Amino acid sequence: MLDKVIELTNGYIDTMPKKERKKYGQFFTSMETARFMASLYDITPDMTKISVLDAGAGSGILACAFLERVERLPFVEEIEVTCYENDENVLQLLEDNLRYCQEKSAKKVSFFIFKNSIDFSVSFYNYHEPSIYPCL
Ligand SMILES: C[S@@+](CC[C@H](N)C(=O)[O-])C[C@H]1O[C@@H](n2cnc3c(N)ncnc32)[C@H](O)[C@@H]1O
Numbered sequence: 001m002l003d004k005v006i007e008l009t010n011g012y013i014d015t016m017p018k019k020e021r022k023k024y025g026q027f028f029t030s031m032e033t034a035r036f037m038a039s040l041y042d043i044t045p046d047m048t049k050i051s052v053l054d055a056g057a058g059s060g061i062l063a064c065a066f067l068e069r070v071e072r073l074p075f076v077e078e079i080e081v082t083c084y085e086n087d088e089n090v091l092q093l094l095e096d097n098l099r100y101c102q103e104k105s106a107k108k109v110s111f112f113i114f115k116n117s118i119d120f121s122v123s124f125y126n127y128h129e130p131s132i133y134p135c136l
Contacts, residue, residue: 001064001067001068001071001100001101001104001105002031002034002035002061002064002065002068003031004100005059005060005061005064005097005100005101006030006031006061008059008093008096008097008100009028009058009059009061009093009097012059012090012093013028016089016090020089023087024086024087026058026087026090028058028059028061029061029062029065031061031065034061034062034064034065035065035068035069037062037065038062038065038066038068038069039069041066041069043069043070043073043076045075047075047076048075048076048077048078049076049077049078049079049080050070050076050078050079050080051079051080051081051082052066052079052080052081052082053082053083053084054066054081054082054083054084055083055084056084056085057083057084057085057094057113058085058087058090058094059090059093059094059097060083060093060094060097060098060101061097063081063083063098063101063111064097064098064101066079066081067079067081067101067105067107067109068101070107071105071106071107076107077107077108078107078108078109078110079105079107079108079109079110080109080110080111080112081098081109081110081111081112082111082112082114083098083111083112083113083114084113084114084115085113085114085115086115088115091113091115094113095113098111098113
C-alpha cells in the first residue's frame with residue numbers, strides 16, 4: 001500500500017519545484033521511517049475503531065503507513081483519518097493517496113481533509129477556522 005503512495009509522492013516531488021515545497025517546509029518521510037513511526041502506536045485488541053490525526057499530512061505518507069499497519073490487525077474494523085494540510089499544491093495527491101488506501105483496505109476507512117487558512121508561523125491569536133477540503 002505504502003509503496004504506491006511513495007511512488008506517487010516521488011512523482012509529485014519531480015514536478016514541484018523545491019522552492020515551492022520549501023515555502024511550506026514540505027519534506028516527505030521515507031517509507032522505512034513512516035513504517036517505523038506507524039509501528040510505535042500501541043494498538044490493543046479492544047480498539048476496534050480507531051481515529052487518527054495527521055497534522056501537516058503532505059501526501060499522506062504517515063496516515064497511509066498507519067492504515068497499512070492496521071490492515072494486519074484482525075480486531076480493527078474501522079479507521080477514521082483526519083488530515084490537515086495547507087498547501088493547495090499537494091491536496092489532490094493527498095486525496096488520491098487516501099482514496100487509494102481506502103480502496104485497497106479490507107477495513108472500513110473514512111477520511112477528512114482540512115485545509116488550514118493560516119501557517120504555523122502566524123500567531124495563535126489570529127486563529128481562523130480551517131475549511132474542509134471538498135473531497136467527500
Ligand atoms: C515536513 S512536511 C511532512 C509531510 C508528511 N507528514 C510526511 O511525513 O511526509 C509538513 C507538511 O505540513 C504542511 N503544513 C505546514 N503548515 C501547516 C498548517 N498550518 N496546517 C496544515 N498543514 C501545514 C506542509 O504543507 C507540509 O506538507
